[in-house]
Amino acid sequence: MLPWLMPYQVQLTTLVTKSNLAHAILFTGPEGVGKTKLADWLIANLLCTNSDIQHNPCQQCKSCLLRKAGNHADLLIIDASSSSIGVDAVRQITRFMQSTAQQQHKKVVLLANAERLTEAAANALLKTLEEPPENGYLILLSAYSARLSATLLSRLQAWPLPAQFDQNAAQWLAQHSNRVVPDFLLSYCSGGPLKALDLLESGKADAIQLSLSSLEHYFFGEQSQQETVKQLLATEQVAGILGFYLRKTFMPQLLQLNAERIPLAHQYYIRWCRDEQQILGQNKSLALSGLLTDLRRLCL
Known part of the structure; x- marks a missing residue:
């Protein structure tokens, strides 16, 4: 288990042991904090028929083997890869929750x-959450x-997993990669x-670092707009x-120069983001050049 998730693992273990685990749980937190890993562990814990005294899944019983093979009849994983999750998915959840468990009692x-x-899907899910089956999670x-409705949130037990910025997270990164971890x-x-x-191992972190340095050089007049x-x-x-650079570097500097221009900087960036997906070919370069020109003028 990821080190920063271990306290949550202990709490969840206690709840499972005492049969006090809520039937509807929401793990929240930034992308990449480990929500899926914690959920996978909890699922394994709930479905295992031979967990140890600390409720660690054995990984060897029939239930564990079926889960690892992706064929567990008592586990439903909803496809959430599309841009929206509709009523049909919730109907699938409802039918599944109302059916009889095949391997254990969960x-x-x-x-x-x-x-x-x-x-519509959120409203349909509320009906299932109002009377959850005793053995369903x-x-x-x-x-x-x-972005979730207040009504839906009120039916869920929220487990916020906080962002990790401290030295422990940086050390964990360094231990799991042979690459130098950039400070940013x-x-x-x-x-x-x-x-x-993922960004570190794929090499994308290097490209991001080069782009941030390029922006820095451009706004200090040390690099041409074309190169940037x-x-x-x-x-x-x-x-x-761009958003990261504006938030961390450009806006604080503009605040010192002319705070009244900060709303304009936001406006320029938001407008560019709105149009960027629809701009193709050479026009992308022209639009980005226009944004950089507008931002640079704010510093004059």
Whole structure:
């Protein structure tokens, strides 16, 4: 288990042992903090028929083997990869929860990206949550829990997993990668060490660092706009890199120069983000050049 999740593992173990675990749980926290890992452990814990005294799943019983093979009849994992989760998915959950368990006495549903529930789907889910089956457990995951309705949130037991920015998280990253961990990386990933590790191992962190340095050189007049635009467009995360640089570097500097211009900087960036997905080819370069020009003028 990830070290920063161990306290939650202990608490959940106690609840499972005493049969006090809520039937509807919501794990929240930034992308890459470990929501899925904690949920997977809890699911294994609930479904295992031979867990030890500390409720660690044995990984060897029939139930554990079926779960690991992806064929457990008492586990339903909802496909949450599309942009929205509709009523049909909730109907599937309802039918599953109402059916009889086949392996033990527990049935578990995992629903990731819960913020993607449509309004109709969320309302339909409320009916299931109002009278959850005694042996049924619904585990929801979300990095954007503020997008869930207050009514739905009131039916869920929330487990916030805080962002990890401290030295312990940095040390964990260093222990799991042979690459040098840039100082900005955990902050860029909003405190999600797993996301940071993925960027680090894929080499994307290096490209992000080059782009941030390129922006720094541009706004200090040490690099041409053409070079900066070329560097930014060579990455897959232009909007994220720009947003991070504006938030961490540009806005604090502009605050010292002319605080009244900060709303304009926000306006320029939001407008560019709104249009960026619809701009193609050479127009991408022109639009990005226009944004950089507008931002630089604010510093004059």
